[in-house]
Amino acid sequence: MNDAVLAGDVLEYAERWLGEGREVALATVVETWGSAPRPVGSHLVVDAEGNFEGSVSGGCVEGAVVGEALDVIGSGAPRMLEFGVADETAWRVGLSCGGRIRVFVEKIA
Amino acid sequence: MDRNLLHELNRARAARRAAAVVTDTQTGEQRLVPERDASGDPLSDELQRRFRSGRSGLLEDGRTFLTVSVPPPRLVVIGAVHISQALVPLAAVAGLDVSIIDPRTAFSTPERFPGVELIADWPEEALREHPLDDYTALAALTHDPKIDDVPLAEALKAGCFYVGALGSRKTHAKRVERLGAMGLAPEQIARIHAPIGLDIGAQSPAEIAVAVLAQVIQTLRRGRTVAEPAEAKTAA
Numbered sequence: 481m482n483d484a485v486l487a488g489d490v491l492e493y494a495e496r497w498l499g500e501g502r503e504v505a506l507a508t509v510v511e512t513w514g515s516a517p518r519p520v521g522s523h524l525v526v527d528a529e530g531n532f533e534g535s536v537s538g539g540c541v542e543g544a545v546v547g548e549a550l551d552v553i554g555s556g557a558p559r560m561l562e563f564g565v566a567d568e569t570a571w572r573v574g575l576s577c578g579g580r581i582r583v584f585v586e587k588i589a
Numbered sequence: 590m591d592r593n594l595l596h597e598l599n600r601a602r603a604a605r606r607a608a609a610v611v612t613d614t615q616t617g618e619q620r621l622v623p624e625r626d627a628s629g630d631p632l633s634d635e636l637q638r639r640f641r642s643g644r645s646g647l648l649e650d651g652r653t654f655l656t657v658s659v660p661p662p663r664l665v666v667i668g669a670v671h672i673s674q675a676l677v678p679l680a681a682v683a684g685l686d687v688s689i690i691d692p693r694t695a696f697s698t699p700e701r702f703p704g705v706e707l708i709a710d711w712p713e714e715a716l717r718e719h720p721l722d723d724y725t726a727l728a729a730l731t732h733d734p735k736i737d738d739v740p741l742a743e744a745l746k747a748g749c750f751y752v753g754a755l756g757s758r759k760t761h762a763k764r765v766e767r768l769g770a771m772g773l774a775p776e777q778i779a780r781i782h783a784p785i786g787l788d789i790g791a792q793s794p795a796e797i798a799v800a801v802l803a804q805v806i807q808t809l810r811r812g813r814t815v816a817e818p819a820e821a822k823t824a825a
Binding site: 491492495508520521557560587 | 590591592595596598599602612614617644645646647654656657
């Protein structure tokens with residue numbers, strides 16, 4: 481439930497940032513396999529400058545998610561991301577814990 | 590996500606109302622479903638299950654995602670008594686938002702209850718300011734009907750997920766009569782956990798506090814009764 485509280489704060493950041501006229505994308509963990517660091521429903525909010533609040537992993541893939549979120553802010557089209565040891569880029573942005581996660585990224589407009 | 594949808598979701602959260610965002614992850618299409626509207630939704634069963642568990646997740650179709658937002662569970666303790674001095678810190682460690690209500694200012698002192706919301710007022714006044722809801726547990730611990738009875742009745746009416754009252758079976762039998770006289774139905778009154786706490790042979794106030802907290806957690810995780818008052822509200 482602490483997760484729920486923290487996730488909630490992220491949504492408040494999203495609204496506050498929108499109110500300040502910033503462009504915002506929301507990333508949400510929608511599926512996990514194996515030992516994933518953050519539960520389904522965890523959020524990361526990103527603005528067009530790459531500022532972010534919240535987390536979708538223990539810090540392993542946030543960099544990559546922020547990069548994708550900037551694209552989503554630009555295009556407005558949502559996308560699904562997948563990370564894990566099976567990923568070919570695992571050496572770069574994989575989950576060291578050996579889990580796998582899917583993250584949905586959407587623009588808030 | 591539509592910014593108005595985000596605004597409505599945050600409003601529901603601030604008001605301690607459960608809500609879910611239904612997202613088609615292929616098209617990005619979304620809608621917000623407040624808990625009170627869940628029974629009329631095409632995903633009614635799934636939504637009601639998830640409001641009880643509080644878990645977000647992808648549906649079997651592999652594309653519809655439910656972001657479930659339920660309020661953090663809260664524990665309202667009636668009585669700034671010895672048991673409460675152990676129960677309050679234990680409950681806080683377990684992640685519950687805790688507040689204590691006791692009009693007796695000799696009991697309700699910040700020295701006895703540091704760093705916690707302490708309301709030295711009659712429960713009927715205090716609950717007007719901080720209404721009870723489905724995601725709240727209430728433990729009545731004063732042993733004094735003048736203080737315990739009204740909040741117990743309010744907790745049953747509000748559909749609190751847990752309602753417990755301190756006192757022996759004999760004390761409770763008299764309480765059942767009084768609550769009945771206050772207009773509560775026998776099946777409502779039967780929701781009260783009394784004598785309070787899991788039967789672990791607790792003796793000291795601290796041990797009773799452990800038994801009470803364990804029972805609150807058990808009811809939260811295994812036996813939530815949120816569905817009943819929610820259905821009753823929809824029907825009304």
